[in-house]
Amino acid sequence: MFLDLNIKGQDFDKNIEMANHSKKYGWNHINFSYNPNDFKEALKFKKELNSYFDGTITIDYTLEFKPKNQNELVKITKKFRDKCNCITITGGDLKINRACCENIKVDVLSRPYLKRFDSGLNHVLAKEAVNNNVAIELSFNDILNSYLSYRSKIIANFKDIYTLYRKFDFPLVLSSRSKSIFDIKSPYDLLYFFKSTGLSEDDFFKSQKTSQDILEFNKNRKNMILKGVRRIDNEA
Amino acid sequence: MKLKVLPPTLRKNNHYIVVDIYSQCEITKNEFISIVWDGCIRYFGECHTANFNLWIMRFQQIEHDSLKYYQSVIRCQRGFEDDLRVALTCVNNYKHDRISIITIGISGTIKSAVNKFFVK
Numbered sequence: 001m002f003l004d005l006n007i008k009g010q011d012f013d014k015n016i017e018m019a020n021h022s023k024k025y026g027w028n029h030i031n032f033s034y035n036p037n038d039f040k041e042a043l044k045f046k047k048e049l050n051s052y053f054d055g056t057i058t059i060d061y062t063l064e065f066k067p068k069n070q071n072e073l074v075k076i077t078k079k080f081r082d083k084c085n086c087i088t089i090t091g092g093d094l095k096i097n098r099a100c101c102e103n104i105k106v107d108v109l110s111r112p113y114l115k116r117f118d119s120g121l122n123h124v125l126a127k128e129a130v131n132n133n134v135a136i137e138l139s140f141n142d143i144l145n146s147y148l149s150y151r152s153k154i155i156a157n158f159k160d161i162y163t164l165y166r167k168f169d170f171p172l173v174l175s176s177r178s179k180s181i182f183d184i185k186s187p188y189d190l191l192y193f194f195k196s197t198g199l200s201e202d203d204f205f206k207s208q209k210t211s212q213d214i215l216e217f218n219k220n221r222k223n224m225i226l227k228g229v230r231r232i233d234n235e236a
Numbered sequence: 237m238k239l240k241v242l243p244p245t246l247r248k249n250n251h252y253i254v255v256d257i258y259s260q261c262e263i264t265k266n267e268f269i270s271i272v273w274d275g276c277i278r279y280f281g282e283c284h285t286a287n288f289n290l291w292i293m294r295f296q297q298i299e300h301d302s303l304k305y306y307q308s309v310i311r312c313q314r315g316f317e318d319d320l321r322v323a324l325t326c327v328n329n330y331k332h333d334r335i336s337i338i339t340i341g342i343s344g345t346i347k348s349a350v351n352k353f354f355v356k
Contacts, residue, residue, distance in 0.1 A: 025338060144328050147278075149327075181303075182258060182328075182336040189325040189339055196322045 002187035003029040003211040004199055005062060005086060005109065006139065006175035009038070012045045015059075018181060023057040025186040029215075030057065031086055033177075034065040036076055039084070060215065066090040070099040077105045085218040088137065101128035107214050108173055110137040112161075117153075119160035126168040135160060135171035135210055140190055141183055144145065155197055162198050171210045172203070221230060248289055249314040253352040254341045255324060257306040258328050260333040265295040268308060271335065275327040280319060288320055289313040293346050298355050317342050 007018060009032030020042030022030050032196030034042045037083040049059050063084045067073040073096065077087055086107050091097045100109040107131070121129075121136065129136060138161065142154050165172050174194060176191060178184045185193075191204045257268070268291050276285040291311040298305045312320045324337040343349035 025340075105254060147328075180334070182334040184336070184338075185325055186338050189321060192318045193322050193325050196319065206310070 001028045001029075001212060002026060003031075003068060003208055003215075004176050004178075005031045005108065005173055005211050005214070006033050006064065006088065006137065006177045007031065007184075008177065009034045009042055009061065012049070015045075015049060018178065018184065019049070019053060019057055019059060021181045021184050024051070025044075025184065027187060029060070029212075031062040031215075032063040033088060035065050036063065036080065039063055039080070041191045043083075060085050062086040062088050062108075064088040064090065067096060070095060073099050073103065076188045077103060081105050082222070086216050086218045090114065094120065097121065097125060098128070101125045101134050102132060103134070104132045104224055106132075106134050107218065108135045109136045111139055111142065111177075112136060113154065113157035114142075116157075119157040119164075121161055121164055123168070124162065124174075126164045126170050129170040130168055133171060135173045135214060136165075136192075137173040139175050139177035140185070140193065141177035141179070143193070144183060158197050165203070171214075173211050173214070174204065174207045175211075180214065217224060237352060243338060245269050250283075250289065250311050251295060251314050251317050252343050252346055252349040253310045253312055253317060253324075253339055253351050254308060254343065256306050256347060258300075258336040258338075259306070259330070260306055261331070262308065263330065263335070265292060266331070268295060268306070271330050272310060272324065273349070276320065276323040279323040279326050284319070285323075287313060288316050290320070294350065294354070296354070297323060298323040307354055309346060309354075317341075320324045 004027055007030050009015060016030055019030060046061060050119060061084055063080050065076060073089060080087060088108040088110045091100060091109050091112035096111045097109060097120050100106050116224055138158055143151055146154055170207045194204055195201060225231055272290060276288060292308060293311050294309040296307055298307060321339045327335060327337050329335055341353040343352060
């Protein structure tokens with residue numbers, strides 16, 4: 001099963017076009033990402049979107065935002081935690097990266113290397129990400145829309161993250177972050193791309209499993225009382 | 237004088253990659269050839285691209301309501317299909333217009349590539 005947790009959400013018609021294109025090239029599930037301002041509007045046509053495809057491709061929403069500081073991160077995360085299945089924070093700032101890795105309510109830290117000269121992660125953040133089950137997202141669109149030395153530097157950042165990933169085994173998510181149908185590729189294209197940068201095939205499929213686990217975990221999040229404790233219905 | 241054809245054991249083994257091409261502007265076969273070579277040389281460099289044995293075997297335009305849509309069969313040396321695929325995936329634009337190349341299949345012969353994956 002192939003999942004893309006981050007495709008830029010737009011209006012209803014554009015979303016249908018993107019979902020159709022994704023379906024054609026083999027994706028089984030996509031998440032449209034919205035910022036907190038557009039999220040409520042987008043929720044209105046979520047059911048309609050899913051019924052349009054009738055289960056051939058499933059669609060969900062991701063809340064994606066770039067907080068100015070740690071307080072804003074906590075505030076917005078708290079506000080939207082029960083309303084969406086996936087919360088993604090755009091990284092880049094070291095303080096945000098750290099606050100994100102330490103926050104158990106955050107699902108994904110997206111692009112920790114953004115606008116930086118290094119990968120934005122170290123062994124401390126990697127350990128925190130493992131403890132709090134925060135996934136690190138690498139987006140293919142950064143590679144696609146850059147060229148020459150910029151592209152090389154982003155690939156170098158990816159490789160640094162792979163090194164930490166192999167040692168600490170934090171959840172890794174690979175997404176396309178497509179903004180138009182020109183950015184949508186087939187899952188196997190992405191697989192071979194990440195393979196060429198040094199990630200193994202098993203790791204790619206593990207990242208798909210991680211994406212699936214994030215969505216499934218969040219469906220049950222309300223019943224998680226403590227870590228490892230889940231409220232269940234009285235089935236007996 | 238023409239060179240004598242190599243015996244089968246000395247010939248290179250090829251595989252054929254079928255790709256979908258979406259573009260904002262019209263592209264010709266010659267333009268597509270330069271897009272493929274450019275993409276490979278940019279991503280893998282001149283030395284590694286020399287192994288690919290690239291050749292465009294088929295190129296056709298297909299009707300699409302909103303975009304220019306083409307399909308093509310590209311020849312590639314056996315063992316380098318994945319590399320070619322990656323290089324084509326990373327192609328983003330051509331002459332300031334957006335372009336997207338997606339691999340839809342790999343085959344051992346042109347005939348099966350066309351039969352399996354080409355839109356008729």
